[in-house]
Amino acid sequence: MHSRGSKKLKLLVGTDSNVIDVYEVPQKSKLKSDEEPEPTRTFSVELAGHRNDIRALALSSDDRMLASASSGKGPAGGLKIWNIKTRNCLRTLECGKALCAAFLPGDKIVVVGTKEGDIELYDIAASSLLDKIPAHEGAIWTLQVHPDGKSLITGSADKSVKFWNFDIVQEEIPGTKRTMPRLKLVQSRILKVSDDVLSVEFSPDSRLLAVATLDNTVKVFFVDSLKLFLNLYGHKLPVLSMSISSDSKLIATCSADKNVRIWGLDFGDCHKALFGHQDSIMQVGFIPHPVEQDEKHVLFSASKDKLLKSWDADKFEQIQKLKGHHGEIWAMAIARTGDFVVTASHDKSIRVWAKTDEPLFLEEERERDLEELYESTLATSLDDDPTDPSSEAAAASKQTSSTLTAGERIQEALDLALEDHHLMAAYILQKQKSPSIAPPQRNPLFLALNNISAERHVLSVLSSIPASALHDALLVLPFSTLPALFTFLSLFLKKGWNTTLTCRVLYFMLKTHQRQLVASKDLKVRLASMRDVLRMRLTEGKDEVGFNVAAVRFLSERVDEKGIVRIEDVEREEAEKREGRRKRGFVDIA
Incomplete structure (x- = not known):
């Protein structure tokens, strides 16, 4: 200009x-x-913003201050303290390559975990480094303050979780006899795990500690004894973040496999797997202290696909999708009562998403999403060649909409079939007493399927799910459906229907819910009754396979014998040929 x-x-x-x-x-x-x-x-x-990617965000207890830490060193500083209301930068401090951060109780000190494995304590008022502790031998990926405010924990790439107590010591001021109080972190306990620790999370009731490791699993320990309580299996890639609801009943995990999974903390069963984003999900979080009852299980997720989404963890549906960032979202912080959410991105910006009083209609959100999906796929669908066979093929390991809905199909089939099974069982008992009694009115679905039995309907639903998607579908089923599922598996074994599929489903559910099954007397009785029938079916299958193998071996030996030629046979055939030629030579044709 x-x-x-x-x-x-x-x-x-x-x-x-x-x-x-x-x-x-x-x-x-x-x-x-x-x-x-x-x-x-x-x-x-040049002083307001960060020069490098922001890797960690933390809100003070009163939601007035925000701490943001970046992953690189520079003259402008890696740690910044912001006033949320005025959006002004209050402090700029140099720190190490930060990966995680938190405010300590009192909101006067910020603790930072670095890539070098150090814990750094910063005094906000004095703008100074209080202490630098070489805590771990690897990068500190995660840290969290205990709900009672008296300690904190750190998780590192050195396969350990360390517990640190806050201790106030009196230090002498050099040159004087006076002393001044100073905060010290004292290591109290250490928890060794089998792989790198990526995330740790306390339950709000201080009873449980969840630890996410590099082997795609989440282990839940008791805080007091550090004994293993639950193992959460299901993610196909490492879990990057976790959050536990304010009532300590649900835990949400997000992973690089683009899924958010919601688990129950009573039995560790997977309530739902939500295909949430188009890229790795970096952060997930419940509202820490919701005011409204219906916000108790509201969930936020931030991803590398530049989107922030909110979810209802009870109804398992998306509430809102928020666009604004121009790069991958690395970090997220949620206000105490959910009034606003703060996100930090690769575009080096920090955005504050405030809650409004405008009503939100989920139908309009769904229509908007469908319109965007249609517009995004319109160009590609026009360019596709309908004669190309590869256009209909999909990767075996890629999750599709059918994979995500297969679990609901099994659940629906079990609910309908169990009701019909009880109805027909009662009818059979009554028919023995009075043979002329009319049959009961069954569900129209069974009549439409040529009056199919309840157990045959369940088996057809299980058989229709592709083998690659069966385990994902079974993980969606909650623990409460196991009695119904075991009822029909027992019927399949008694009637000898598809023993291979029955065994596969049974063994997978036993492996997934082993701890809960051991604690349930009713299910243990059912499993004991199924054991004898299962052993008999497996023995029959083994005998059948052995008989078929022996028959094939017998046939192969006969084929081999026919392929062997003996010298005596060859000489005899040649002699017969010679005699035959002579005889034919002397025959008078006339």
């Missing part, structure tokens, strides 16, 4: 390091002897 009354050109430049500069370039004179004009920088906005 040209400044009025001046012969200088002004340029406003935004750089990759998140700095805005204004340059003045004087116009070139018409005389050839003059040198090239030199630009000069007149203004620069």
Whole structure:
């Protein structure tokens, strides 16, 4: 742009390091002897934002201050303290390559976990580094303050979780006899695990501790004894973040496999797997202290696909999709009562998403999503070649909409079939007493399927699910459906229907819910009754396979014998041929 009354050109430049500069370039004179004009920088906005990607966000207990820490060192500092209301930067401090951060009780000290394995304590008021503790031998990926505010835990790539107590010591001021209190972190306990620790999470009631490791699993321990309580299996890639609801009943996990899974903390069963984003999900979080009852299980997720989404963890449906970032979202922080959510992105911006009083209609959100999906797939669908056979093929391991709904189909079939099974069992008993009794009115679905039996309907639903998607579908089933499922598996074994599929489903459910099954007396009795029938069916299958193998071996031996030629047989055949030729030579045709 040209400044009025001046012969200088002004340029406003935004750089990759998140700095805005204004340059003045004087116009070139018409005389050839003059040198090239030199630009000069007149203004620069460089102190407010981060120079590197923001990897960690933390809110103070009163939601007035926000701490943001970046992953690189620089003259502008890696740790910044912001005023949420005014959006102003209050403090800028240099720190290590930060991966996680938190406010300590009192909101005067910020603790930072670094890639070098150090814990750094910063005094906000004095803008100084209080202490630097070499805590771990690997990167500190996660840390959290205990709900009672008296300790914190850190999880690292060195396969350990360490517990640190807050201790106040009196230190002498050099040159004087006076002392001043100073905060110290004292290691109290250590928990060794089998793989790198990526995330840790306390339950709000301080009873449980969840630890996510690099082997795609989440282990839940008792805080007091550090004994293993639950193992959560299901994710296909490592779990990057976790959150436990305010009532300590649900735990949500997000992973690099683009899924959010919601689990029950009573038995560790997977309530639902939500295909939430188009890329790795970096952060997930419940509202810490919801005011409204219906917000108790509201969930937020932030992903590398640049989107922030909110979910209802009871109804398992998406509430809202929020767009705004121009890069991958690395970190997220949720206000105490859910009034706002803060996200930090690869575009080096921090965005505050505030809750409004406008009513939200889920039907309109669904219509908007469907319109976006239609517009995004319209161009590709027009370009697709319908004669290309590869267009109909999909990768065996890729989750599709059929994979996600297969679990609901099994659940629906079990509910309908169990009701019909009880109805027909009662009818058979009554028919033995009075043979002329009319049959009961069954569900129209069974009549539409040519009056199929309840157990045959369940088996057809299980058989229709592809083998690659069966385990994912079974993981969706809650523990409460196991009695119904075991009822029909027992019927399949008694009637000898598809023993291979029955065994596969039975063994997978036993492996998934082993701990809960051991604690349930009713299910243990059912399993004991199924054991004898299962052993008999497996023995029959083994005998059948053995008989078939022996028959094939017998046939192969006969084929081999026919392929062997003996010398005596060859000589005899040649002699017969010679005699035959002579005889034919002397025959008088006339």
